[in-house]
Amino acid sequence: MSDPRPVCLITGASAGIGAACAELAAKRGYDLLLTYLSDGTGAEATRAMAEAAGARVVLVQADVGKPDDIDRIYATLDAEFGRIDALVNNAGAIDSIARLTEMDHARLTRIFAVNVIGAMLVAKGAVQRMEEQGDGGAIVNVSSAAARLGSGGQFVDYAATKGAIDTFTKGLSDEVAPGGIRVNAVRPGIIETDIHGKAGAPDRAGELGPMTPMRRAGSAAEVAASVLYLMSDDASYITGAFLDVSGGR
Ligand code: NAP
Numbered sequence: 001m002s003d004p005r006p007v008c009l010i011t012g013a014s015a016g017i018g019a020a021c022a023e024l025a026a027k028r029g030y031d032l033l034l035t036y037l038s039d040g041t042g043a044e045a046t047r048a049m050a051e052a053a054g055a056r057v058v059l060v061q062a063d064v065g066k067p068d069d070i071d072r073i074y075a076t077l078d079a080e081f082g083r084i085d086a087l088v089n090n091a092g093a094i095d096s097i098a099r100l101t102e103m104d105h106a107r108l109t110r111i112f113a114v115n116v117i118g119a120m121l122v123a124k125g126a127v128q129r130m131e132e133q134g135d136g137g138a139i140v141n142v143s144s145a146a147a148r149l150g151s152g153g154q155f156v157d158y159a160a161t162k163g164a165i166d167t168f169t170k171g172l173s174d175e176v177a178p179g180g181i182r183v184n185a186v187r188p189g190i191i192e193t194d195i196h197g198k199a200g201a202p203d204r205a206g207e208l209g210p211m212t213p214m215r216r217a218g219s220a221a222e223v224a225a226s227v228l229y230l231m232s233d234d235a236s237y238i239t240g241a242f243l244d245v246s247g248g249r
Contacts, residue, residue: 012091014042016193020220026055064118074125087126090142096200115161136180138231145189173240182239184230189246213248
């Protein structure tokens with residue numbers, strides 16, 4: 001017998017926005033397949049939060065930059081849950097702050113493999129299953145305000161991957177809309193997570209937050225609320241849309 005709770009796959013759920021999405025999705029009644037790359041401790045903490053909120057949770061360690069790992073995510077999902085109702089395409093990588101002239105082929109290949117090709121292949125697995133199930137579904141891609149702003153002098157490579165995600169969101173939403181599958185994106189602005197430390201600027205949210213129109217950085221929970229809105233029936237006529245969660249930035 002299939003699980004009566006809807007099933008949501010969230011990539012990159014060991015920290016930050018993905019972890020906040022997992023906690024809120026659990027509270028909203030989803031069972032969860034959560035992935036992480038390297039932070040097993042963080043992933044276990046997210047699992048504990050989600051289980052405390054009533055969800056059944058399965059964790060998978062996977063690099064979304066590796067197609068075999070994506071196949072393993074879906075093999076686990078098929079075996080453990082047998083269906084998918086929602087995808088939060090969240091896993092994302094950033095490299096250190098640099099100018100284009102300092103970026104080499106290896107860096108560009110890696111960031112596009114994770115943020116673009118990985119996100120597209122993860123979405124492909126969800127669409128294949130949702131179309132076979134025949135009862136719709138919701139995909140939320142986690143883009144970035146960087147897609148609009150370009151991040152010159154910081155990480156134009158990362159910003160370009162998010163621009164690609166925006167284009168992909170629009171195209172895929174048109175492609176799968178007749179099957180009742182909705183595809184939307186959130187574009188977070190300056191959000192307090194560990195991603196800034198990974199770019200070599202751990203104080204970035206504290207420094208740039210006060211320069212935004214709302215004069216503060218956002219929280220992962222605020223992004224998660226928008227993701228869960230786009231997944232919900234309250235957004236039943238919304239597809240191909242971009243929700244800026246950026247305090248006006
Ligand atoms: P975070 O705290 O650094 O979390 C990133 C998550 O993605 C972690 O769970 C990490 O796994 C996972 N991840 C990284 N590379 C991966 C890979 N190759 N394969 C699988 N998983 C991988 O960052 P965050 O701020 O929550 O970012 C989440 C999403 O929001 C990203 O797509 C990011 O681009 C986007 N975003 C963030 C901001 C912001 O200001 N924070 C703004 C705009 C957009 P491990 O920790 O296990 O290694």
